[in-house]
Amino acid sequence: MSDVLGEFLGTMILILLGNGVVAGVLLNKSKAQNAGWLVITTGWAFAVMAGVYTAKAIGAPGYINPVGPLADTLTKNLAPHKAIAFAASEVAGAFAGAVLVWLHYWPHWKETPDPTTKLACFCTSPAIRKSPANLFSEALATFVLVFVGSAVVEKSLGGALAAPLAGTLVWGIGLSLGATTGYAINPARDFGPRLAHALLPITGKGESDWGYAWVPIIGPLIGAAAGAIAANAVMG
Numbered sequence: 001m002s003d004v005l006g007e008f009l010g011t012m013i014l015i016l017l018g019n020g021v022v023a024g025v026l027l028n029k030s031k032a033q034n035a036g037w038l039v040i041t042t043g044w045a046f047a048v049m050a051g052v053y054t055a056k057a058i059g060a061p062g063y064i065n066p067v068g069p070l071a072d073t074l075t076k077n078l079a080p081h082k083a084i085a086f087a088a089s090e091v092a093g094a095f096a097g098a099v100l101v102w103l104h105y106w107p108h109w110k111e112t113p114d115p116t117t118k119l120a121c122f123c124t125s126p127a128i129r130k131s132p133a134n135l136f137s138e139a140l141a142t143f144v145l146v147f148v149g150s151a152v153v154e155k156s157l158g159g160a161l162a163a164p165l166a167g168t169l170v171w172g173i174g175l176s177l178g179a180t181t182g183y184a185i186n187p188a189r190d191f192g193p194r195l196a197h198a199l200l201p202i203t204g205k206g207e208s209d210w211g212y213a214w215v216p217i218i219g220p221l222i223g224a225a226a227g228a229i230a231a232n233a234v235m236g
Contacts, residue, residue: 006060138219
């Protein structure tokens with residue numbers, strides 16, 4: 001059970017720090033307000049590193065993202081029931097991390113009148129809402145995550161450096177490919193906090209945009225499957 005707990009806590013830290021930097025940049029009267037996209041992508045890179053290290057320290061693989069178990073089920077014979085357990089713990093961890101962000105920024109929700117800004121502190125939304133393009137963006141970014149991530153872990157340094165290298169990879173994805181959809185590249189990262197937004201008594205919140213929620217779930221799963229299969233084919 002330590003591996004499942006590790007995935008829960010690692011994903012919780014991922015969202016606490018990742019959504020935390022988004023909230024700091026977007027919410028009114030935050031000292032980081034308007035710090036911009038570079039700060040957000042950098043904060044998410046460190047969030048990934050911290051989440052992976054946390055998960056691994058507790059005995060988990062350090063996926064902190066359901067696309068990892070999916071990829072290993074397709075290429076490394078990870079048992080499906082184990083993959084499901086990891087994914088469920090990651091969604092739960094993402095929910096818990098979002099709750100902590102809500103509590104941490106408690107006074108700022110009331111000071112921020114725009115409900116769309118508040119939603120952005122929990123989950124992703126597209127810059128231009130075109131479902132096929134949005135789906136492709138999420139799939140492509142996640143393909144890069146899994147394909148290049150496989151190269152890092154299997155063919156390069158890996159080991160103790162896997163966490164900072166993963167953070168650097170996510171940083172690069174955010175800078176280069178993230179501006180279209182907010183680069184969920186992680187179904188748990190989007191669904192868990194979106195559910196938290198729907199359930200929490202957030203001052204002045206609007207709808208949770210469930211009509212878009214399928215994109216940051218299906219897109220990453222498609223991209224992860226393609227990335228894992230491609231990596232297995234060309235990297236062995």
